[in-house]
Amino acid sequence: MFIGFIVLASVGILAWVMTQYKGKPSSLNPSQRATLAKYAILYQRLNKNDQRKFERIVAGFINDKEWRGAGMYVAEEMKVMISACAAELLFGFPDLVLKHFTTIIVHPDTYRSPVSGRMHQGEVRPRSGIVMVSWRDFLHGYAHTSDAHNVGLHEMAHALWFENSIANGEENFLHPELLQDWIDHADAEIERIRSGKSRLLRSYAGTNQPEFFAVAVEYFFERPKDFKQDLPELYATLSAMLRQDPAAV
Numbered sequence: 698m699f700i701g702f703i704v705l706a707s708v709g710i711l712a713w714v715m716t717q718y719k720g721k722p723s724s725l726n727p728s729q730r731a732t733l734a735k736y737a738i739l740y741q742r743l744n745k746n747d748q749r750k751f752e753r754i755v756a757g758f759i760n761d762k763e764w765r766g767a768g769m770y771v772a773e774e775m776k777v778m779i780s781a782c783a784a785e786l787l788f789g790f791p792d793l794v795l796k797h798f799t800t801i802i803v804h805p806d807t808y809r810s811p812v813s814g815r816m817h818q819g820e821v822r823p824r825s826g827i828v829m830v831s832w833r834d835f836l837h838g839y840a841h842t843s844d845a846h847n848v849g850l851h852e853m854a855h856a857l858w859f860e861n862s863i864a865n866g867e868e869n870f871l872h873p874e875l876l877q878d879w880i881d882h883a884d885a886e887i888e889r890i891r892s893g894k895s896r897l898l899r900s901y902a903g904t905n906q907p908e909f910f911a912v913a914v915e916y917f918f919e920r921p922k923d924f925k926q927d928l929p930e931l932y933a934t935l936s937a938m939l940r941q942d943p944a945a946v
């Protein structure tokens with residue numbers, strides 16, 4: 698009986714340690730760090746201190762997620778690059794991992810969504826906490842770094858937008874007054890886009906507030922100087938909200 702208690706207690710302690718470990722930031726191994734150094738453009742531009750910070754965000758994100766391939770093997774490099782994409786957005790919030798989104802599903806190519814019936818490059822499913830992305834399109838986004846088309850950033854932006862309003866201990870990280878400013882400016886710009894008078898963003902940004910945010914994030918990281926010049930109020934608000942200024946890098 699006593700031995701049984703010790704065994705049970707040991708199992709309990711082990712389970713507790715594993716729970717504590719899961720999702721906590723850790724460090725990258727040398728091969729993961731080499732992947733960032735080789736492929737992650739933003740990481741390459743950072744100073745040493747910021748590179749360490751970026752690595753911690755990537756490590757935290759990788760460890761927090763369940764990674765699944767849709768008919769494919771999800772290689773370690775894919776996990777690093779998708780996590781690096783999330784880390785771009787989370788650079789101003791190094792303790793966040795978008796924890797509502799527990800699962801990342803990687804498709805080899807565009808896929809037909811059973812929800813919409815249409816071909817998708819990626820999507821977020823807030824109800825089931827899933828982010829999906831087509832690896833081919835993800836790579837395409839990073840192969841053309843100044844066309845403001847980046848499905849990885851787009852879907853992570855959706856995840857961040859949802860995460861901010863899901864009560865799970867990570868919510869309300871976007872400053873409420875800045876967020877309200879953003880929504881007000883976005884409403885006005887959405888009207889302009891719908892009447893064919895967009896100042897910069899592609900027409901899809903006029904769909905609704907979440908799509909406006911996701912498209913704006915693509916421009917924010919891929920064409921920051923144009924964004925700052927053409928939409929100065931929106932750029933300043935987004936920069937303050939995300940606590941970073943890519944136009945200054």
Ligand SMILES: [Zn+2]
Nearest residue numbers: 851855908911
């Ligand atoms: Zn979208």
